[in-house]
Amino acid sequence: MPRHQIRSPKSSVDLSTVLRDVDQLPADLGSQSMFGNDLPLEIEVGSGKGLFISTESVAHPEHNFLGVEIVGKYASHSAGRLLKAGSTNAIMISGNAEPLFEKNIAAGSLEAVHVYFPDPWWKKKHRKRRVVNETSVRNFSRALRVGGRFHFWTDVLDYFENTIEMIADIAPEFGVPIPEEEVEAQHDLDYRTHFERRSIRHQIPVYRVRYEKRVVG
Numbered sequence: 001m002p003r004h005q006i007r008s009p010k011s012s013v014d015l016s017t018v019l020r021d022v023d024q025l026p027a028d029l030g031s032q033s034m035f036g037n038d039l040p041l042e043i044e045v046g047s048g049k050g051l052f053i054s055t056e057s058v059a060h061p062e063h064n065f066l067g068v069e070i071v072g073k074y075a076s077h078s079a080g081r082l083l084k085a086g087s088t089n090a091i092m093i094s095g096n097a098e099p100l101f102e103k104n105i106a107a108g109s110l111e112a113v114h115v116y117f118p119d120p121w122w123k124k125k126h127r128k129r130r131v132v133n134e135t136s137v138r139n140f141s142r143a144l145r146v147g148g149r150f151h152f153w154t155d156v157l158d159y160f161e162n163t164i165e166m167i168a169d170i171a172p173e174f175g176v177p178i179p180e181e182e183v184e185a186q187h188d189l190d191y192r193t194h195f196e197r198r199s200i201r202h203q204i205p206v207y208r209v210r211y212e213k214r215v216v217g
């Protein structure tokens with residue numbers, strides 16, 4: 001399904017408090033270096049239009065949130081949404097999430113990693129481009145504290161099944177996947193993300209799970 005055109009915020013809007021380029025980040029990316037406090041930190045990979053990060057950051061002022069989005073226009077759009085929502089505990093990062101998890105995020109430092117409706121890369125030869133893969137799962141697990149959460153939702157059954165199998169093989173510390181339920185929307189934007197909204201409206205099934213990291217011994 002094609003994506004709609006997206007509008008960037010007007011150039012007169014100052015996004016400097018809610019948007020950073022990936023090249024301008026501190027080497028030790030965390031709550032202290034980004035927000036100047038020690039609140040638990042959650043990261044969303046592939047924020048798209050930013051519905052999750054704007055809603056969730058306002059609902060949970062006791063946590064900090066970073067959204068990482070590789071397409072600059074979408075990162076700016078999401079940052080504009082944070083400004084509009086009045087969110088003071090969330091920042092959008094414009095750039096690729098992969099190297100961040102490789103280099104900038106300390107082990108055991110995250111409360112949650114969220115990946116919602118990642119690009120499916122249907123063709124077998126392109127599957128290695130998927131954002132949830134063996135390398136990223138190992139990185140997410142390393143970055144999470146014990147008890148921390150990894151949320152993975154998709155409407156692509158093959159992606160879902162392969163990921164569940166792969167995690168069972170390589171990340172026993174994640175334990176069994178915990179199903180997450182669909183919540184009935186109370187208004188037009190009452191969805192976890194825009195892609196969830198789109199799937200539900202087109203009656204496309206959505207597969208939702210969360211993992212909680214534990215100690216394996």
Ligand SMILES: C[S@@+](CC[C@H](N)C(=O)[O-])C[C@H]1O[C@@H](n2cnc3c(N)ncnc32)[C@H](O)[C@@H]1O
Nearest residue numbers: 046047048068069070096097116117193194195
């Ligand atoms: C299909 S969209 C889903 C967007 C949003 N999560 C939602 O559910 O509405 C996937 C998003 O992930 C972004 N993305 C893909 N690879 C990425 C990467 N390596 N780092 C950050 N964002 C990425 C894409 O640009 C796109 O906006």
